[in-house]
Amino acid sequence: MKGLFAETLENSLQNAGLSFEWTLFPSGEAQKNLSTVYGLYDACAQAHIDKKNAVVALGGGVVQDTSNYLAATYLRGVPFIQIPTTLLSQVDAGIGGCAVDHPTGKSLIGQFYQPRAVIMDSSTLKTLPKNELVNGIAEIINKVICLGGSRTDGFNQDIRAIINGDENKALDYVKSSNKVKLGIIERDETGTNETRFLLDWGHTITYALERTLNYSISHGRALGIGMHGAAVLSQQLGYLSRDKVRELKQAIEDAGLPAELPVHVDNDKLINYMCLDQKVVARRKRFVLLRDFGDAFVSEGIDDNQITSCLDEIRERPIA
Ligand SMILES: NC(=O)c1ccc[n+]([C@@H]2O[C@H](COP(=O)([O-])OP(=O)(O)OC[C@H]3O[C@@H](n4cnc5c(N)ncnc54)[C@H](O)[C@@H]3O)[C@@H](O)[C@H]2O)c1
Structure with a gap:
């Protein structure tokens, strides 16, 4: 996702005077679990994320769900902004809660944590x-x-x-x-x-x-x-x-x-x-x-x- 949309997102953040750091993880349902979330907690701690910072999720449903769980739980909740980039995640995974998978079953671990904003741009569907x-x-x-x-x-x-x-x-x-x-x-x-x-x-x-x-x-x-x-x-x-x-x-x-x-x-x-x-x-x-x-x-x-x-x-x- 970074390769496709980094320039647009970075320009918007810079124009708004906001600083940012990227954290990437591989795509695929196999990543939607607590191991990935732990890796993201490490990244948040290293970046000294505080409750005035926001987690911005750029990607499909896997990124949305995993980042939502991260934002809901890190420091007991930090602001969360969603930018879903697949049709499926714009249609459904962009609002209203999240779940990550457990080895014994799909979507077993989750939270109801609402985003501060959901930004959907249908031009992301071009790619x-x-x-x-x-x-x-x-x-x-x-x-x-x-x-x-x-x-x-x-x-x-x-x-x-x-x-x-x-x-x-x-x-x-x-x-x-x-x-x-x-x-x-x-x-x-x-x-x-x-x-x-x-x-x-x-x-x-x-x-x-x-x-x-x-x-x-x-x-x-x-x-x-x-x-x-x-x-x-x-x-x-x-x-x-x-x-x-x-x-x-x-x-x-x-x-x-x-x-x-x-x-x-x-x-x-x-x-x-x-x-x-x-x-x-x-x-x-x-x-x-x-x-x-x-x-x-x-x-x-x-x-x-x-x-x-x-x-x-x-x-x-x-x-x-
Ligand atoms: N929380 C909810 O309410 C909710 C609802 C529906 C689905 N989901 C979850 O969403 C997940 C499925 O989401 P998905 O279908 O978006 O799959 P996904 O997140 O795996 O994305 C599919 C693929 O598209 C790529 N991709 C994303 N945006 C792109 C773009 N604009 N251009 C090119 N490639 C792009 C991704 O890197 C990935 O390889 C499942 O885990 C499902 O359980 C959650």
């Missing part, structure tokens, strides 16, 4: 590879269609435009996704009444899948499969129509995202990682389910047989 734009579309489907209830007509055309570099179209969707997310966070900032769990829609299978595959699948691609799974579970339990499941699967696949579980992924391993999900109560797994697009709710306990039947239904069929 983003197409596969990363596609990852961002997964969170757009998640927020705008599934949680926000927008219709899917015309969506495919909009996606093509975003993937072909239409920054204005991307900005429209970044705004509408953030509106949906903020609407939920405003009702329950820290998860006290469980409304915030709605943001977990599609993420139960997603996190378990990412961990099962040792993060060799991107968050966006895992979310394509996770949303399809949660929709199928909603349908199997009698809440969502088959037509809606088909419509969602079509939108996921049209975006170039997978909707089906790879043949080799083991159900028991996946279900085992789901035991660590943040919605679990008294060892009972719970999912966010849909009655319709725009009508999500947190389920009561769901048993492993029901989850297995859903995983079997979304598994890709080997070609005979």
Whole structure:
């Protein structure tokens, strides 16, 4: 990120009379853990960071989450400014809390710590590879269609435009996704009444899948499969129509995202990682389910047989 955006950021800071120091860490989900955070604590201590300084996070969702945790905990909290540079992080990881991974599971350690500012510049998407734009579309489907209830007509055309570099179209969707997310966070900032769990829609299978595959699948691609799974579970339990499941699967696949579980992924391993999900109560797994697009709710306990039947239904069929 430094190579791409340092000049612009440094000029802005210098023009504002602000001094700064860079700290870099390698990209990838494998870095989103407490070891990286400890390295960043060392850098903060060496730079004599105090509570009048700010942590500025420039990068994708991994940088946003890791830096958010750093800012929330160093000196019990220092000001935090986010500059998300991927479509996915502008759509979703730019606001409202953070989590880093633990060896036993994804996003297990986190904080609710709000940034002082979030600066999003859709021109940062110019340098983003197409596969990363596609990852961002997964969170757009998640927020705008599934949680926000927008219709899917015309969506495919909009996606093509975003993937072909239409920054204005991307900005429209970044705004509408953030509106949906903020609407939920405003009702329950820290998860006290469980409304915030709605943001977990599609993420139960997603996190378990990412961990099962040792993060060799991107968050966006895992979310394509996770949303399809949660929709199928909603349908199997009698809440969502088959037509809606088909419509969602079509939108996921049209975006170039997978909707089906790879043949080799083991159900028991996946279900085992789901035991660590943040919605679990008294060892009972719970999912966010849909009655319709725009009508999500947190389920009561769901048993492993029901989850297995859903995983079997979304598994890709080997070609005979
Ligand atoms: N806290 C939240 O609310 C929240 C929400 C959604 C996702 N997330 C997390 O976000 C992470 C995924 O984020 P991501 O998809 O941004 O992945 P990422 O941060 O790994 O970034 C993807 C790749 O794009 C590169 N990159 C970033 N900006 C670029 C640019 N402008 N041009 C070129 N390359 C660029 C990065 O270096 C990286 O290699 C996951 O860990 C996920 O759990 C958090």
